[in-house]
Amino acid sequence: MKEQIKFKIKSLVDECSNDIIKIRHHLHQYPELSFKEYNTAKYIAQILADFGIEYQTGIVETGIVGEIRGRNPNKKVIALRADIDALPIQETSGVDFTSKNEGVMHACGHDFHTASLLGTLYILNHLKDSFEGTVKFLFQPGEELLPGGAKLMIEEGVLENPKVQSITGQHVYPDLETGTIGIKSGTYMASADEIYFTVKGKGGHGALPHQSIDPILITSHIIVALQQIVSRNCSPYTPAVLSFGDIEGKGATNIIPNEVKVKGTFRTFDEKWREDAHKLMIKMAEGIADSMGAKCEFEVRKGYPVLENDTELTNFNRQAAIEYLGKENVVDLGLRMTAEDFAYYSQKIPACFYRIGTANDKKNIGGALHNGNLTVDDEALEIATGLMAYMAIRQLDDN
Ligand code: NI
Numbered sequence: 001m002k003e004q005i006k007f008k009i010k011s012l013v014d015e016c017s018n019d020i021i022k023i024r025h026h027l028h029q030y031p032e033l034s035f036k037e038y039n040t041a042k043y044i045a046q047i048l049a050d051f052g053i054e055y056q057t058g059i060v061e062t063g064i065v066g067e068i069r070g071r072n073p074n075k076k077v078i079a080l081r082a083d084i085d086a087l088p089i090q091e092t093s094g095v096d097f098t099s100k101n102e103g104v105m106h107a108c109g110h111d112f113h114t115a116s117l118l119g120t121l122y123i124l125n126h127l128k129d130s131f132e133g134t135v136k137f138l139f140q141p142g143e144e145l146l147p148g149g150a151k152l153m154i155e156e157g158v159l160e161n162p163k164v165q166s167i168t169g170q171h172v173y174p175d176l177e178t179g180t181i182g183i184k185s186g187t188y189m190a191s192a193d194e195i196y197f198t199v200k201g202k203g204g205h206g207a208l209p210h211q212s213i214d215p216i217l218i219t220s221h222i223i224v225a226l227q228q229i230v231s232r233n234c235s236p237y238t239p240a241v242l243s244f245g246d247i248e249g250k251g252a253t254n255i256i257p258n259e260v261k262v263k264g265t266f267r268t269f270d271e272k273w274r275e276d277a278h279k280l281m282i283k284m285a286e287g288i289a290d291s292m293g294a295k296c297e298f299e300v301r302k303g304y305p306v307l308e309n310d311t312e313l314t315n316f317n318r319q320a321a322i323e324y325l326g327k328e329n330v331v332d333l334g335l336r337m338t339a340e341d342f343a344y345y346s347q348k349i350p351a352c353f354y355r356i357g358t359a360n361d362k363k364n365i366g367g368a369l370h371n372g373n374l375t376v377d378d379e380a381l382e383i384a385t386g387l388m389a390y391m392a393i394r395q396l397d398d399n
């Protein structure tokens with residue numbers, strides 16, 4: 001059974017791979033920013049229509065959902081998800097299908113995820129007599145921008161009617177070679193919150209500090225002290241980072257400014273500690289400012305939660321990947337400090353998010369995520385397409 005399905009999938013991959021590669025190149029040439037993926041959505045819808053797959057558009061405006069029903073469609077419902085948005089980055093990769101939209105690029109591989117899922121659906125639609133249950137698919141907008149398309153799609157009910165029992169998604173990974181995948185069960189990716197604070201003092205002449213309340217010095221104390229939350233309050237068994245990337249205090253060599261604004265990010269892997277840390281940061285920053293005669297307005301903008309890979313589903317998908325790719329090509333991953341809105345699905349239902357190797361040293365393909373130099377290997381697209389189809393069918397023939 002397994003060998004037969006694998007063989008069928010691989011021949012369908014051969015049948016569609018040229019088209020799927022062309023689809024990715026098209027998406028790559030016309031990237032659109034988060035929640036503005038209007039042409040992308042139209043393009044995806046057209047391809048689904050060409051494949052004879054039914055779908056519904058307009059979910060969170062540019063999202064698309066649909067179902068492929070196998071035999072006994074109510075027996076089990078699983079979901080597959082791809083994100084479709086691009087980033088405000090100027091492409092420098094030099095590929096011949098480089099972005100035609102100035103300053104916008106698929107620098108996080110979502111063109112790959114979208115094309116790959118379309119290929120997977122092409123395969124599953126041909127094999128719908130070979131599995132029992134339903135595959136729901138989600139083309140999700142706005143992964144790169146808060147509040148996150150995943151959150152909004154869940155609020156619009158994409159995990160209901162029919163009720164989805166588990167969800168699987170993938171992400172390109174330029175740290176792994178084509179032909180391999182990386183996977184981790186349990187806690188996998190960090191929560192990510194945006195930190196904004198303003199210290200309000202009293203500006204004046206730099207020569208007369210005793211007549212001012214210096215927000216620059218006070219901010220310096222706050223920044224140093226806040227690191228104590230990571231180094232002293234956080235359990236050493238729970239990784240956390242607090243990084244500040246922007247400080248604005250518009251004085252001069254001889255001018256103490258009125259206020260200083262700071263922006264940063266806080267990330268960790270434990271939802272309870274995350275809440276506690278927010279409170280500690282606010283208390284500490286306000287207390288320090290107060291003790292020095294200033295005011296601190298501290299805002300935590302909550303971002304994506306911790307991404308938890310369901311142990312059972314992830315182990316199942318890992319086993320399917322071993323069957324499809326060979327044991328030597330399935331790599332165990334560690335924790336990852338970046339965040340991903342797929343985490344919202346993982347907070348609702350059993351979820352599995354894995355990494356597909358897309359680097360190819362010999363062809364000089366790699367670069368970095370969220371960088372204009374990112375390139376991904378088209379050969380990896382063929383593997384991703386077939387692998388996700390195999391995972392889905394294995395999930396639906398095992399019960
Ligand atoms: Ni991404």
